Amino acid sequence: MTETQQARGLFRRAAMVLAACSATAAMAQSWPAKPVHLVVAFPPGGIVDTVARQLQPRLQSALGQPVIVENRAGAGGTVGAAEVTRAAPDGYKLLMTFDSYATYSLTYPKLPFQPAKDLAPVTQIARNPLILVVNPQVKATTVKELVTLSKAEPHALNYASVGAGSSNHLTAELFKAISDAQAMHVPYKGGGPAMQDLLGGQVQMMFLSAVLAQPHVQSGKLLAVAQTGAQRVPAFAAVPTVAESGYPGFEVHSWVGLLAPAATPKPVIERLHQEIKRIVQDPAFAARLQEQGLSGIANTPEQFASALKTESQQWAKLVRERQLSME
Structure with missing residues (x-):
């Protein structure tokens, strides 16, 4: 290939790039x-x-x-x-x-x-943080009490998720890893069925997004035990973080x-x-x-x-x- 041909090839490629950039702009x-x-x-x-x-x-x-x-x-x-x-x-x-x-x-x-x-x-x-909520039938109101209960009665607690790999599934497993809490995973095919069984007491706990947890906590149908952010959010100002509850460094957000x-x-x-x-x-x-x-x-x-x-x-x-x- 001659120098002239090489130059023409470079010119054509440069022109194509310029045209593409112009079209994009x-x-x-x-x-x-x-x-x-x-x-x-x-x-x-x-x-x-x-x-x-x-x-x-x-x-x-x-x-x-x-x-x-x-x-x-x-x-x-x-x-x-x-x-x-x-x-x-x-x-x-x-x-x-x-x-x-x-x-x-x-x-x-x-x-x-x-x-x-x-x-x-x-x-x-x-x-937003996830909120660790429990059905009011659970005899625990703090993270410490919940972990203690789970160890004393290893088969007493089941936690719901909207499916394997979901944030509430993985957050619960991270919580279990750092606290050695005992709870069985019950995956559902969506938030509706999971929430229905949580409210009905068929499952005892779940990590819920703050948006979804708020109305049920306000109505007393669920109890908020902890939140997963680094700091408390105003909507759950009275609820401690997991880190404040004895597990420093724990932080998860939805x-x-x-x-x-x-x-x-x-x-x-x-x-x-x-x-x-x-x-x-x-x-x-x-x-x-x-x-x-x-x-x-x-x-x-x-x-x-x-x-x-x-x-x-x-x-x-x-x-x-x-x-x-x-x-």
């Missing part, structure tokens, strides 16, 4: 030009759906286009996630999910997509986050992040989150990606060490 400047769909990977009424519907009118106003919330529940959130991976990477179909996303590779080894490759983190919108199909233009992802950050930092919106035990995050796409990687590695380590069944 043009699309980002015109985005959004039509409705944006938020695919909620869980049923109505849960924490992800709640945050999505509180975010929707404000995001719609910020973007100047309709924002449509669509519930696509099933298989622990993977049905909705898979739908978004198949969407065009143009910013018009986005995924709202929560912390179980970090354990998909553990729980669903035969997924039709790869979470780390097929979806791009946009931002973690908000997080979170709600937004992801987009991989290859979505970076300017679109950055615009979404900036708009959500403004919403989350608005005092009225922040106060509404706080009332539900949530705190806003709105971290950067890079910070969200790093947090996902760290969380996935931590839970994988626990699964190996505890030899936990993910079925």
